[in-house]
Amino acid sequence: MINYQMDKNYMQGFFADAKGVFRFPSVSQLSRVLGGLLLTGAAGWSAAQTPAASAATNTGGDATATGTTPAAVQPVTMSRERFAELEARAPLNQRYPAGTIKSGDVAQKALDEAKEDREAANVRYTLDQRTCYGKFLVNSCLEAAKERKRVAEKNIKQVEVEANVYQRQANVDERDRSLAEQHAKDQEESARRLAEQKDKEAASARKVQESNAKNRDVQQRIDQNKDVPADYRVREHEAKVRQQQAEEAAKAPERAANAAAREQRIKDAEAHRLDVERKKAENERERAERKQREAQSATTPAAK
Secondary structure, three states: OOOOOOOHHHHHOOOEOOOOOEOOOOHHHHHHHHHHHHHHHHHHHHHHHOHHHOOOEOOOOEEOOOOOOOOOOOOOOEEHHHHHHHHHOOOHHHHOOOOOOOOHHHHHHHHHHHHHHHHHHHHHHHHHHHHHOOOOOHHHHHHHHHHHHHHHHHHHHHHHHHHHHHHHHHHHHHHHHHHHHHHHHHHHHHHHHHHHHHHHHHHHHHHHHHHHHHHHHHHHHHHHHOOOOHHHHHHHHHHHHHHHHHHHHHHHHHHHHHHHHHHHHHHHHHHHHHHHHHHHHHHHHHHHHHHHHHHHHHHHHHHO
16 A cells, blocks of 8 residues: 655645745646645545454454555454453553562563563554554654554563563572572481491491401410310310200209199189189079068068
8 A cells, every 4th residue: 555645845835935925836736736635535545444444343352453454554363351451551660660579479470461561562553553544644643653662562671671580580599599408418418428337337347346356266265275185175065965964854853843833823723713703603692592582571561
């Protein structure tokens, strides 16, 4: 689409000379002026009649461009309700003034809202462009729309930069904290392993000492008995065995007497238990007979 725009100074030249005195234009000049006006009016009327010149809505409530649109105008893909809600909010840099982003949640929320505001700014710019193509001074209107978008994106960018800086710093702090914790754990693990290694070495040294002591004792006994004949050591061992057997045989009657006494105690305890149960049964029987006699004696006078 060709935009026709007439120069202001050129137009003034048709109605005033260099001294500012009004003069009537010639036929050729008047033809050129009328032709330019007709072309400009036709261009504006065509842009106004183009479906892309206004925010058309589809059946789902979304503002979309139908028909042929100028090359710079993008289709709108946001519902009217959502767009009105986003435009009603205060600018992002007022909702998040400098220095107010002090937590990860606030930073993420600011970035999410920045994305929404940028989408709304793009939709507003698209709608402004469509409006501009129906006006007489198209370029001036487009420049104003572009400036509004630049200011909006600048305000959004300020908040985004602060939120991103906070998130990067928070990530660095979290990484440093994790590294410090890991370093502390590594040191603790190293100290534990060193202590275990020392304990193992000490235990191994004790075992070596005990083994050396046993070996020395064995060697000492060997040295003590090296001059003793082998048959003498055998006889000495046999004598010790016989002595142990004699001691066991001497203790056998005592063990038998203890076993008999234990059996007798068991028998006496069983007899005592049976005697207690017998006496208990007799007492129960006597008590029952006495109650029966008392009941009979109580009913006999009543019968008389």
